Amino acid sequence: MLFVTSGPGMAENKPPTGIIEGNLPANVAALKAQMTYPDAWQSGHFSDFTRWQQHARQLLRSALLTPDSHKPFAPQTLMEEDRGSYLARKIALNITDDNRINALMLLPKAAGPHPAVVLLHDHGSKFDIGKEKVIRPWGDAETLASAQAWADKFFSGRFPGDELARRGYVVIAIDSTGWGERGPLVYEQQQALASNYFNLGRSLAGEMAYEDMRTVDFLTTLNNVDSKRIGVLGFSMGGFRAWQLAALSDKVAATAVISWFGTYDGLMQPGNNVLRGQSAFYMLHPGMPAHLDIPDVASIAAPKPMLIFSGGKDKLFPPQAVEDAFARAREVWASQQADDRLVTKSWPELGHVFYQQQQDEVYPWLDKWLRP
Known part of the structure; x- marks a missing residue:
């Protein structure tokens, strides 16, 4: 028997190498x-x-690899600042049975119960601040300067939490593992941290998701919060956390997602950030993509109200990946006769931001569903 090892036409039969562009197999x-x-x-x-x-x-929920927590939240006030119509408060609480952490809260002075919003901070490869990205900190000049610079860059100089508190919402934000008072990490530590969670039988992404669930649960225990009117708002990785939280918790009444949406196929393209590892581990639940695409997970929240914004110039989220995901989500809400409860919009002139013109649509939209 003759084996041909070279010659015309053989190049196309050459076995592929193990890795191709963009770290893909x-x-x-x-x-x-x-x-x-x-x-x-x-x-x-x-x-x-x-x-x-x-x-x-x-x-x-099973993919989070995180057990249910039963320890009381046991909140304790650490600091407080009067901001006119509302109070800013730093508290400590048992977010899970394993972790006692600090959170920032904003509380209207008017009599409640009030609607509430869980604010979910972004990634941004900036770890010195987390919860302080979305609620203006106080008491430390360096932290405030860092937070204000972040707000100037991404939020038109405004802190989303304080804007919502002025509108009469109770607001809460926590640090995810690695940010602010739970860090700070450096970028290259993320991959090792994630792998060590797996070594411990747990998941970094799962811990972040479960702690977000517990944040909603904590709000439902407060007398000044209307437990039927709890909303969620997140930007960038916080946007991912927002639709994920709405999928996980039936206690979320309305959800606003800014700058994190797409399909796996559309995002897993050479050059995209999700292929780099590192930060991606905060958003990876082992095995889930074999069952559900990104918009499928978000659609678990249907037919409850959800708003999803994306920037047309956002280099992290290609327009086609976003539009395909929008279309898939719209099919689900439409199947439940709830087209009016899903808002999907691309802002052609904007990148990866949550600017004032977007805020001016998001906050009234939240009011519509949480402060009717």
């Missing part, structure tokens, strides 16, 4: 073809939406 096309999302609402495998929702939510 050489067989990425074959692997992507297997991502058919069999647990999505659109899969055709489900006829009852509520049962699908329960099934998909349980899939996601």
